[in-house]
Amino acid sequence: MCLVTYSSSNVCALRGATVYLSCTYEYPDNVQYRPTTVRTLWFTKGDNYQPVDLEHDADYTGRVDSSCGLVKCTGSRCHGTCTLRIRDLRQSDSAVYKVRFTTNQPGGKYTGDLGVKLSVKDLQVKVSFPYPTILTLAELECHSICGLAGDPPYIWFRNGLYVGQGVNYRANILSGNSYLCAVEGYEHLRSTSLYAPKTPSVTVSPSGEIEEGRSVTLSCSSEANPAATYTWFKVITDYSSRELMQGPQLHFGSILSSDSGQYYCLAENKYGHLSSNSLFLDVQYAPKTPSRTMSPSGEIEEGSSVTLSCSSDANPAANYTWFREHEDSVKGSRQNYTITNITSVLGGNYFCQAHNAIGLHSSPFLLITGNW
Incomplete structure (x- = not known):
């Protein structure tokens, strides 16, 4: 009988870090005086019958290596260990990792079905605004869902430049500034940046001339973290606009000549807001009754x-x-x-x-x- 036992069923690690997954396996030393030989591999893709060896998986090229070796044989049983190292972790590496080993004995193929569930996470920044009189003054807190051994210190960056150390950082959140934290000594282990929306862009579909009665969609997008929410406006005069709706798209199922005009969107998150440039919709139509x-x-x-x-x-x-x-x-x-x-x-x-x-x-x- 063959067995695979994983050292842990769940592993959490930071994006960009290196992680080690390990297991032990057990198999008969020999069957009817035939010494047993073993070949092992780690996989996430395929199945028990056609696994894709991680060391040959293009998604892991240059980032993985495994070490599997015999520890000892006692009596009629042999015990081995397998360790998988994955470097420069990516979000896409989150998966269940299993070991498959094959022996030269009849029916001597076995997979440790439970596997190790790897979760790749970013450092995260919690934000609060505890000062009602200063709406832009925020408290930032850096933490890891995974939990880091030894409680290492964190460092903070504003627009890519070092600005401080500690779990918490007080910042004046203004448009144009971005903030992130990292693990000191491992600056490549960083949170995603937090920042107000950048200037939104507006596109129209279909492009080209717009005829009355056609279906037309305006789309608004802005780079922001956390993701922006969107509000659409139509310009009424040089000094006033009318709010239309919220959402990244403004859709006209059958556009009218009266829909001609200037439109813009407002992108907003808790760090700030920014409006797009105006887009003029020129709705063309056939002559009305002369x-x-x-x-x-x-x-x-x-x-x-x-x-x-x-x-x-x-x-x-x-x-x-x-x-x-x-x-x-x-x-x-x-x-x-x-x-x-x-x-x-x-x-x-x-x-x-x-x-x-x-x-x-x-x-x-x-x-x-x-x-x-």
Whole structure:
């Protein structure tokens, strides 16, 4: 019978540190006068039948080595030990590590199924604001979830420069400053930096021209730790904005022309807040129903001149074409169409057509009549 016993079922270590995992294994010295030979490996990937040897795993290249050797044989049993060393620990190294050993005896393959659960953690900084009258003055506390042997001293850095020593540090939290702690003598064992949001960026999807009725999403992102929360605003005047909603995205399921305008987001965490630059949404749309006027209005005297005018709300601005009822030919291709020396032959219903790259819309008829 083969056995594997791990020295610990749970191990906690800091990111960047070196950790040692160990076990003992036991197997028969020989079977029917056949001396037993053993090959061992550590693995996290694969299974008991096809384990991936850590020393051949690309994720651990240059960072692992194992040492497995025979301790002694007593009677018919042999006892060995295996130690795995992992250097420069990463968060991705958090896993269950198992030993698989293979002997030259029939059925002589065995895996220690329980394994060792390794948890890789960062140093952490707890933050409190105990001074109500000074909102930016904070108490920072450095600690490790893992617990470190010998209670080693901690050191503090602001913007990468050493500023003090101790478990606690008092700091004025201002935008632009970042803080972290480390284990003295092992400065590579550091917490993540804590800092206020950096200038947020705003993107629009889909990019390019925006047509009315389309689905449009604005996204806001900012580098911050802890992660920022986001609030969206629309600029109303040079001095005022309207709060819209909270969240990293502002979504328009079917955008309207009235949604055109300037938008920005505010990124915020407990260390500060910062606004993005404004993004202008230019919603394009086909011409609305054109309005048309006639000058002079009313009945027109024969031989005089009359000017027809057309206007339509559109983005981009509309171009205009004039037509006479029941005629296909274009009468005019400007916003204003003037008829000089009018006669009864030129009277009747006229209409304009407003068009741009998005679409077109025709006006109702405009009747030219006179006393002729």
